[in-house]
Structures are given as structure tokens and as C-alpha cells.
Amino acid sequence: METFQAILTRYSCRQFTDQLPSERDLAIIALAAAASPSGMNRQLWRVIIVTNPQLIADMEAEGMKNLAAFPDKSAYDRIMSRGGKLYYNAPCMIVVPIKTSNPPGGEYFDCGIVSENIAIAATGQGVNSLICGLAAFSFNGERGEEFKQRLGFPEGYEIGIAVLLGYAAEPGGKPHEPDLTKISQIK
Ligand SMILES: Cc1cc2nc3c(=O)[nH]c(=O)nc-3n(C[C@H](O)[C@H](O)[C@H](O)COP(=O)(O)O)c2cc1C
Numbered sequence: 670m671e672t673f674q675a676i677l678t679r680y681s682c683r684q685f686t687d688q689l690p691s692e693r694d695l696a697i698i699a700l701a702a703a704a705s706p707s708g709m710n711r712q713l714w715r716v717i718i719v720t721n722p723q724l725i726a727d728m729e730a731e732g733m734k735n736l737a738a739f740p741d742k743s744a745y746d747r748i749m750s751r752g753g754k755l756y757y758n759a760p761c762m763i764v765v766p767i768k769t770s771n772p773p774g775g776e777y778f779d780c781g782i783v784s785e786n787i788a789i790a791a792t793g794q795g796v797n798s799l800i801c802g803l804a805a806f807s808f809n810g811e812r813g814e815e816f817k818q819r820l821g822f823p824e825g826y827e828i829g830i831a832v833l834l835g836y837a838a839e840p841g842g843k844p845h846e847p848d849l850t851k852i853s854q855i856k
Pocket residue numbers: 679680681682683799800801802803804843844845
């Protein structure tokens with residue numbers, strides 16, 4: 670698939686089947702992640718492919734528990750209206766931890782770029798995806814350290830983002846319509 674086509678057809682998949690992408694597709698997608706540019710080429714991230722169903726189930730349960738307890742209920746209500754699953758039954762995710770600095774440097778930009786590279790590469794391989802910022806809720810409660818350990822976060826790394834991967838339970842999903850009024854040009 671051409672890059673431009675992948676960019677235009679990528680969309681957020683919110684219901685996955687239990688079919689795993691092939692090891693080859695996962696390797697290609699992970700390579701695209703590791704090829705991401707980063708400020709000063711610091712690469713203050715890791716690319717962790719997770720296909721362990723028990724680990725994903727544990728992260729799902731803890732994330733939903735923490736999201737339900739969060740004072741602002743808007744994200745929780747949105748997830749509940751979409752089936753009540755933080756990870757939408759995805760059989761696979763790529764977790765991207767980042768080494769944070771204080772004050773923050775460009776690590777959040779870097780990690781956003783990694784997530785988009787993952788999503789575009791996945792689309793190119795025919796794999797559906799969802800960039801999942803709410804994955805942070807699996808790490809911000811009492812089991813956060815446990816998950817960091819089970820996922821092998823290096824010392825000093827925190828959750829940046831996760832990207833869910835798999836195959837859409839219902840085909841035909843579409844991305845948001847690009848808003849061309851956002852574009853201007855000054856000559
Ligand atoms: C940084 C980031 C975090 C996101 N986190 C979530 C999330 O936790 N859960 C979710 O359902 N969608 C999440 N999304 C998906 C957005 O809601 C989605 O990209 C947006 O609605 C546009 O739809 P599209 O991706 O289908 O074009 C996230 C997207 C980005 C870029």
C-alpha cells in the first residue's frame with residue numbers, strides 16, 4: 670500500500686477479533702516504530718510488543734478500575750458507551766514507555782511520532798490499530814509498578830502510549846473526515 674493511501678485509510682478500530690497479526694507483520698510494524706525520528710535522535714522510548722492474553726487482561730481490569738475511580742467521568746462514560754473495554758479486546762498491543770525528564774523535553778512528541786509510525790505501518794500491512802492514550806490508567810494505580818516490571822520497562826521509564834493492533838471485528842471502519850479548513854497557506 671502506498672504511504673499516502675495508508676495515511677488516509679488508517680482509522681481507530683474499536684472492536685477487534687482475537688486473531689493475532691503474523692510475527693512478520695509485527696516485526697515490520699515494530700521496525701517502523703524504531704525507525705521513528707526523535708529530538709536529537711535521543712530515542713528515549715522502548716517498543717514493547719505484547720501478545721500475552723493474561724497480561725493484557727490484567728492491564729484491562731486494572732485500567733478500567735482506575736478509570737472508573739477517576740473524578741472526571743467523561744473518558745469512563747465514553748468507554749462504557751463503546752462496550753466497556755479500555756483495550757477493545759485487542760489481542761496485541763505495542764506499549765511505548767518513555768524516559769521522562771523534568772521539565773519535560775520532547776519525549777512526548779517523540780512518543781506521539783512512534784505511535785503514528787506504528788499505526789501507519791500497521792495499516793500498510795492490513796492490520797487495524799488504535800492509539801490508546803488511556804492505557805496510562807493501567808499504570809497510574811496500585812498495580813502500575815507490577816505492570817512496568819512485567820513489561821520490562823527500563824529504570825526511569827514511564828508509560829508514554831500504547832497502540833492496539835489486530836483485526837477489526839466489523840470491516841468498513843472509516844477515519845475522521847479531514848477538515849480542510851484547518852489548512853492555510855501564506856505566500
Ligand atoms: C494521542 C492519542 C490518544 C488516543 N487515545 C485513545 C484512547 O485511549 N481510546 C480511544 O478509544 N481512542 C483514542 N484515540 C483515538 C482518537 O479518538 C481518534 O484518533 C480520533 O477520534 C480520530 O478518529 P480516527 O483515528 O478514526 O481518524 C487516541 C488518539 C490519539 C492521537
